[in-house]
Amino acid sequence: MFDIIKTLAQTFGPSGNEKKVADTISGMLRGKVDEIRTDAMGNLICVKKGSGKKIMLAAHMDEIGIIVSYIDEKGFLRFGNIGGLPPLIILGQRVVFENGTVGVIWYEENIDNMKNVTLGKMFIDIGAGSREEAERLVKVGDMAVFVGDTVEQNGKIISKSIDDRIGCAILVETALRQPETDNEVYYVFTTQEEVGLRGAKTAAFGILPDLALAIDVCDTGDIPNCNPMAVKLGGGPAIKIKDRSVIAHPLVKDLLVKAAKNKKIPYQLEIMKDGGTDAGSIHTTAGGIPSGGISIPCRFIHDAAEMVDLNDVNNAVKLLTEFVKSC
Amino acid sequence: MNECGELLKKLGSLSAVTGRENRASEKIAELFRPYCDEVKIDHFFNVIGIKKGQSENPGSVLVTAHYDEIGLIVTEIEDSGFLRFSAAGGVDPKAIGAMEVIVHGKKDLFGVIGTKPPHLIPPEDVGKAVKMDDMRIDIGYDGKKAKELVSIGDMVSFVSPPQELLNNRIAGKSMDNRSGVAALVEILKELNKLRHDDDVYVVATVQEELGLIGAFSVTYNIKADLGIVIDVCHGDMPDAPSDETFPLGKGVAVAVGPVLDRRHTKAIIKLAKEEKIPYQIDPETGDTGTEAAVHEVAREGIPVILLSIPSKYMHTAVEMVCVDDVIATGRLAARYIAGRVKE
Incomplete structure (x- = not known):
């Protein structure tokens, strides 16, 4: 099972x-x-x-996952949600695209109150240095999902x-x-x-x-x-x-x-x-x-x-x- | 009270909390039977009264009014015997403190929603509304007995039997939408006095309060050429906006708006004028929040009319309607059905 x-x-x-x-x-x-x-x-x-x-x-x-909505000139991805995504919980998470490209979700750090960190204030960093470099791996409209192991421990499954x-x-x-x-x-x-x-x-x-x-x-x-x-x-x-x-x-x-x-x-x-x-x-x-x-x-x-x-x-x-x- | 008023009082005494209408469906069917050729209850407990038309090639008219009512649902039985609950349908926690209720467990159990005495409310909480999660129903039993008789998921209805007031008014629980069901019976009675070509399906629907659920199956199973939805609209209240409320006793509210079929709506307003049936115009800019939204897009689309009975204090246990408006609604719908010219 x-x-x-x-x-x-x-x-x-x-x-x-x-x-x-x-x-x-x-x-x-x-x-x-x-x-x-x-x-x-x-x-x-x-x-x-x-x-x-x-x-x-x-x-x-x-x-659930994310969908890329815009790629900026420095290669950072802006995104929207696919299904219900609790904004604060996805910060710092890894996501992976279908082709294996991994990204990290982070936010614009000049925000006073973490309550105001909506998806619109977040971005995904795939390590690309420019829009061109990013677009070689990811296109607008591509979706990604969480990265996370599937483990069994104490009769529970965590995944x-x-x-x-x-x-x-x-x-x-x-x-x-x-x-x-x-x-x-x-x-x-x-x-x-x-x-x-x-x-x-x-x-x-x-x-x-x-x-x-x-x-x-x-x-x-x-x-x-x-x-x-x-x-x-x-x-x-x-x-x-x-x-x-x-x-x-x-x-x-x-x-x-x-x-x-x-x-x-x-x-x-x-x-x-x-x-x-x-x-x-x-x-x-x-x-x-x-x-x-x-x-x-x-x-x-x-x-x-x-x-x-x-x-x-x-x-x-x-x-x-x-x-x-x-x- | 007149016959319609007495009927409405009877309907207001039934309990059919949304999603568990099975306990009342047979009683609604009994009310339809004297006036119908056939009465059926479908597998979702919609009650369908069928009255055949006189034409050899009849069209079909579907009239729906929901008979479910808002209530509560038991979510947990505490070891102490207190019951936790949440809402079944739109219930305002502010309006239910200190209410008497019936818990429909293995048997019907009387209960009260206990509230903290003012003496014991800390000064910082005075004037604050209590959340539903912090309320309990007290049925007087200890935990063991409560767990024996009550199960998670049992429905709870409010105890608020219909009361007659001045000016032909009735107040109590579930006037939303038993007054609509009373209008269905009025339609049937009226149709028995008139000649009508079309087959008429008069349906008391379920689970409207959960999202118009019953109307989905009914509008699919019955292929209708015309839909008429009967529900309540807001009655006039001192602190409510006058453009969204309608005075009681001034007649049926005929809805006008994008969801509603323009031609039928115009025609029924014209008929109300001719027949001197009191009516008011109810502008509905949105989807109306009623079963009309389901009729509109069912199958190939059913042209739909929405008739509303003004009701004050909607979604409380003291909803108030005027019986005259119920009668006006029934008369107008019946006359329109009878006078329908086949296109």
Whole structure:
């Protein structure tokens, strides 16, 4: 499991540039599902055929990053955000472009108050001495992502892009286990979630499933002096009640709780005040698709190092497997 | 109170916190049944009343009004038995201190949102608003019992049964948008007295307060030639801007703006004049914040009219409407549907 997570987390794939991730996942699932296809939005759809209900399981492939908006005459890059980037947290971070070019994010130092350090006051230094030199490596419109190892320690995983390669890894692992069921299962690896839950919308319309789940991360309430939230790392996968994009369909929520109880899988109930998931765009697609989610409790979401508990991940695979069989 | 007022009081007593409307859907269906050819509840609990038209080749009109209400959702059950909560829909923390509530747990439990007595508020905090994260619901139980009966995700509704006031007014929770649902029933009643060519789908929708969610599936599943959305707009209040508020009792507010179909809107205003149905004009420069925004871009686009019932104190437990405006809304919509000439 760790190897799958590490491989996926280290694959380049900011929103709109998910192809490498899709290719990696296709490689992992080739021969293990009945059909692998890609739609116009770049969603990777892996189908296990069946005569029962159509179940869509979605995890997004894209990760947050930056996009180069201007290169100045001295070779410094100005940039905008791809997805939600907390400005102060990215200072001093390394980013890497698809071609391997590494840059450092820094800011205009003549600012009185660090609160005023917005992205517009920041730049990326790739060590170039001039615009020409910079342009040999990077063009306006190129995207970069955080640099960061994937490590396992004390039963936790620390890595960049856990959001949502962890969801992708859980889907891959579930598909590899080939749960025995008559249901038709769609393992869907979606695009552009971080910029507005976009890929899942067309994927869901193309499939028109009877039920859908988003497999993603959620915040926790277990670090010093944080916002209250009744979810903690290691407490089990979280069954979604509500986030900003969706309130889980009661039927889907109840099926998940029942599946967890049947197999005695530890679980928590998630109400996340900020942030949405693919379930948000899936449930309003076409005539409405009953949707919910399984979330992996995750600390430091959208930072260069995110942290999850490996037990939660393994239990999520169990829960998902049981859900697919029992609904 | 007249029949419509009594109906609205009944509707205001139902609890259907946004996202968990299933507990009220059958009751709404019962109200539609006497006037419809068929009533269905879809898998998102939208309640759909169908009244067939008399034409051999009928068009279809879709009328929506949401029946979900704002409320609270339990986020944590503390060992002490106090419940933490957050908002389901737009709830102003300033307006909920010391409210009575019902927690819809394994059974309905009465609770209160406790507030600190003035004696115990430190001088530096006097006059400061309390954040929702710092509030608790007290259901009187100890932690063990509370955890047995209440689960994270259980909904909480406000206790504020509809009260009659002077001048045909009613105040209470969920007038946004049960007054719209009352108007739906008025439309159905009126249509039973009129000849209408088109098939009419009268739909009480869900999850509007979470982002117009129910309207998405309804406008996709029902192919409509005309959409009519019924919701509330702001009533006039002493401290609110007069250009964004509308007096109670002066009639239905007909919205005019880019989202709204120009031809239908003009025609319905003309009809209101002819029929002497009291109305006001509601200029909407933006997306209206109502289901009309969903109708507009559903499928190939549904030309849409927005009719609003003025309501004071929106998103509190003392929302106030005038029953006369509800009746005017129902009458105007029904007459427009009945008089529609097929193009």
